[in-house]
Structure formats: C-alpha cells, structure tokens
Amino acid sequence: MATLCKKYKAPLLLGAGILFLGIGAFRGEIVVVLQKAVIICLECVGIG
Amino acid sequence: MRTGVQAAFTALSNGYLTGFLQGKIYTGPTKAVCLPGLNCYSCPGALGSCPIGSLQAVLSSRQFSVSFYVLGFLMAVGALWGRFVCGWLCPFGLVQDLIYKIPFPKKVKKIPADRYLKGFKYVMLAVFVILLPLFAVDITGMGDPWFCKYVCPSGTLMAGLPLLAANVALRSAAGWLFAWKSVILAAILFLSLLICRPFCRYLCPLGALYGFMNKASFYRLVLEEDLCIHCGKCEEACDLGIPVLTNQNSMECIRCGDCKNACPTGALHSTLDRLSAHKTGTGIPGRPSSSK
Numbered sequence: 001m002a003t004l005c006k007k008y009k010a011p012l013l014l015g016a017g018i019l020f021l022g023i024g025a026f027r028g029e030i031v032v033v034l035q036k037a038v039i040i041c042l043e044c045v046g047i048g
Numbered sequence: 049m050r051t052g053v054q055a056a057f058t059a060l061s062n063g064y065l066t067g068f069l070q071g072k073i074y075t076g077p078t079k080a081v082c083l084p085g086l087n088c089y090s091c092p093g094a095l096g097s098c099p100i101g102s103l104q105a106v107l108s109s110r111q112f113s114v115s116f117y118v119l120g121f122l123m124a125v126g127a128l129w130g131r132f133v134c135g136w137l138c139p140f141g142l143v144q145d146l147i148y149k150i151p152f153p154k155k156v157k158k159i160p161a162d163r164y165l166k167g168f169k170y171v172m173l174a175v176f177v178i179l180l181p182l183f184a185v186d187i188t189g190m191g192d193p194w195f196c197k198y199v200c201p202s203g204t205l206m207a208g209l210p211l212l213a214a215n216v217a218l219r220s221a222a223g224w225l226f227a228w229k230s231v232i233l234a235a236i237l238f239l240s241l242l243i244c245r246p247f248c249r250y251l252c253p254l255g256a257l258y259g260f261m262n263k264a265s266f267y268r269l270v271l272e273e274d275l276c277i278h279c280g281k282c283e284e285a286c287d288l289g290i291p292v293l294t295n296q297n298s299m300e301c302i303r304c305g306d307c308k309n310a311c312p313t314g315a316l317h318s319t320l321d322r323l324s325a326h327k328t329g330t331g332i333p334g335r336p337s338s339s340k
Contacts, residue, residue, distance in 0.1 A: 009264040010127050017123030024117025029106050030080045033117065036105035037079035037089040037097040040072075040218070043197035044090045044101060045208040046226035047218065 050135065050304060054142040057085075060095075062139065062206075067092030071214030073207075082121045084129075085138030086254050088200070090207035092214070100177055100254050101196050101203075108181035108191030122254075126261030130268070134248055134255050135302035140202040141248060147240035148287070156243055157289040165250045166300065172199065173253035195253060197225070201233035202247075244287035248302060259299035268319050269296035269308065275315035285310035292316070 024030070042048055061083050064074040073092055083096040099118055106115035125133060134141050148155075159165070176195040185191040196203055208226060212219045239246035248255045262268075271293070282292040285306040290298045292307045296316065308316040 010266045013127035013261060013264055014124055014266075017120045017125075017127055020116040020120025020123060022120070024115060024120055027112070027116065029112060029115055029117035032106050032109050032111065033082070033097055033102045034077070034080040036102065038073070038075040040211065041088075041090040041101065041193070041196060041203075041207070042221075043193050044088050044098075044200065044203035045211055045218065045222075046204055046229040047221050048197070048223070048225045 051142070051145065053136050054138075054145070057137045058087075058139040058142055061085075061087055062091055062093030062095065064093045064095055067094075068210055068214065071211055071218070073211075082118060084125050084133045086140050086200075086202045086252060087138075088196075088203040088207040090203065090211065092207070092210050094206075098196075098202075100200075101193060104177055104181040104191075104193035104196060107178065108185070108193060110189040113182060122257055123261070126258050126265060128266050129258075130262040130265035130297075130303065131255060131258045131299075131301060132265075132267050132303035133258055134245075134252075135304040138248075138254075139206065140252075141245065141302070143205065144236070144240040144245050144247060147237055148244050150241060152241045154242065157287065159243060162249075162289070168250045169252050169256040172251055173256045177253045198228070199232060199251065201229065201236045204229040204233040245302065249288065249300065255302070262299050262301060263297045266319060267303065269301070269303075270317055270319060270322065271296050272315045272317075275313045277313055277315075279312065281310045281312060282307035282316055 067073050071092065073090055074095055076095070078095050079089060079097055081096050082099040082102055083094075084099070086100060087094055087096065087098050089097040089101055099122055103115050103118040103122075106112050106118060172195060176199060180194040181191040183191070184194070204226075208222075208229065212222055212226075236247045236251075243249075269292075276293070278293065280293070283290070286292055287304075287306065288300055288302065290301050290307075296307075303318075305318075308318065308321075311317075
C-alpha cells in the first residue's frame with residue numbers, strides 16, 4: 001500500500017485536489033471567493 | 049524563453065486594461081477562479097483571484113472554517129507542476145527576476161542565516177494565512193486577511209500603487225498601513241537586486257505550499273547518475289543555491305530550469321522533457337544522441 005501511494009502520489013494528489021475542488025464548489029465556497037474578489041480589497045491595497 | 053512566458057502569463061491574467069485607467073477592478077465571473085501565482089485580486093487588471101487571498105477570505109468568513117475549494121485548487125496545481133508555477137507563472141516572481149537581472153556590484157547566492165530565514169515562509173503560511181484569519185475574529189465572527197493586510201508586497205505593487213495612482217478617494221484614505229506595506233515592498237525590491245527571489249525564498253506562503261508538492265508533482269527533475277560527470281555546473285547555475293546533485297526536487301526549487309540548461313551531458317532533465325522525447329521519438333534536449 002505504501003509503495004503504491006509512493007508510486008502514484010502525483011495522480012493521488014491530483015485526484016484529491018479535484019475532489020476537494022468539487023466539495024468546495026458544492027458547499028458554496030465559490031460565492032465567498034467571488035464576493036471578496038469583486039470588491040476592492042482595502043487590506044490588500046494597504047488601506048485597512 | 050522563461051521571461052517571455054512569465055510576461056505573457058502576467059499580461060493575460062491581468063488583461064483588464066480599463067481597470068488601470070479608471071482605478072477600478074474587474075468584477076466579472078472569472079474572478080471566482082483562482083490564478084496559480086500570487087496575483088492580487090485587487091490588481092486593476094486581474095481577471096482571476098489570488099489563491100492566498102481567497103484562502104484567507106474563506107477562512108475568515110463566518111460560514112466556513114476549511115476551504116476545500118482553494119486547497120483543492122492548490123493541490124491540483126501543485127500535483128501537476130509543484131513550484132514550476134513560481135518560476136514560470138507568478139507575476140511577483142517576474143518582478144523579482146527582472147530586478148535581479150539589473151547589474152549590481154555584489155550579487156550573493158545566500159545571505160547569512162539563509163537556512164533559518166527560509167523557515168519564515170512556513171510561519172507566514174501557518175500563522176498569517178491560516179491561524180490568524182481563522183481564530184482572530186471580531187464579534188460578528190469575521191476575521192482579517194492578515195497576510196494580505198500586513199505583509200503582501202505583491203498586493204502593494206499590483207493593487208495598491210496602481211489603484212492609488214488612479215483613484216483620488218483611495219489615495220486620501222491611505223495611512224500608516226500603506227506606508228508599512230510600502231516599506232516591505234521597497235525592502236523586497238532592493239533585496240532583489242542582491243539576491244535571487246528574496247520574497248519567494250523567505251516569505252511567500254504560496255511557494256511554501258507548492259514546495260510541499262515539489263517531490264510529488266508530475267513535473268519533476270531527474271538526474272541520471274550514469275550520465276552525470278559531477279562537474280557541478282548545475283549547482284553553479286542555480287541562483288537559489290540548491291544542492292542540485294543531491295536534491296533535484298528540493299522544496300526551494302522554483303523549476304527555472306537553469307540547472308538542466310547548464311548540464312553538459314543531459315544527465316539532468318525534467319519528466320516533461322522525458323515525456324516529449326518519448327512522444328516525438330527524439331532524444332532528451334542536451335543529451336548526446338549516442339548515450340542510450
């Protein structure tokens with residue numbers, strides 16, 4: 001099992017990433033990201 | 049070639065030119081998608097989101113304490129490329145690379161305490177990107193994006209300066225925080241004259257995250273021991289001071305490719321070189337054709 005994980009770590013990581021992306025999208029995290037990204041982030045700019 | 053790719057990707061992902069002229073940001077639906085590099089979503093031209101900013105936004109929100117969406121994105125990109133993103137697709141990496149190209153009397157590969165300073169980026173990731181946005185919340189349950197607010201020089205350069213230049217209302221609101229972030233930016237830009245990629249080495253939480261996946265990603269460097277003559281040219285060529293001969297897939301490696309370009313025998317190549325050589329039936333670039 002450990003050898004298999006080592007051999008296929010890139011595909012496993014990619015698969016887990018895609019799965020997480022799907023879960024995040026399903027939970028509605030995209031809305032939070034979009035809401036933050038479409039207004040000027042005063043913290044990023046340095047205004048606070 | 050690398051500078052061309054970096055410039056083209058930066059221009060493409062920050063292609064909303066109206067934003068620069070009007071002091072506004074793009075508000076279209078592509079902003080829901082993260083960009084692979086440290087690309088501030090308040091940059092007037094940005095067509096996508098910064099993954100580090102997005103991670104903090106989700107963690108500091110009332111609804112979520114884990115961001116599957118952003119972590120999933122980072123895992124997928126990291127699984128494909130690792131820190132190749134830092135070397136080829138990050139706009140702030142491009143800025144540091146361009147400054148490092150400016151001739152300066154004393155360029156150094158490592159500064160004193162380099163080994164310990166490298167650990168700072170993991171502190172940034174753990175404390176400023178994850179723990180503080182998650183736990184330092186106000187009465188409504190909302191936190192701050194601590195890394196963006198107090199550290200990120202990319203935000204100051206890509207968002208702060210152009211927005212303040214074009215937007216009078218924002219300019220009048222700038223105070224001590226903007227001054228603090230400008231000092232950090234100036235320090236990073238000055239250090240970039242002396243050493244290669246100071247921000248990526250010591251402070252970048254995104255590089256820290258991708259670095260964890262450098263050894264596991266599809267894109268890796270491979271050293272063929274039977275072809276290596278141990279001339280050390282790869283290590284000489286590496287501006288980040290990575291011991292290429294012993295650790296080709298170091299967490300610090302940004303995959304710039306200088307080491308494999310310097311290899312006289314083609315012993316050092318990437319998994320991508322190997323794949324394309326296999327597909328086209330040609331040899332790996334730089335390797336003598338009689339070697340195999």
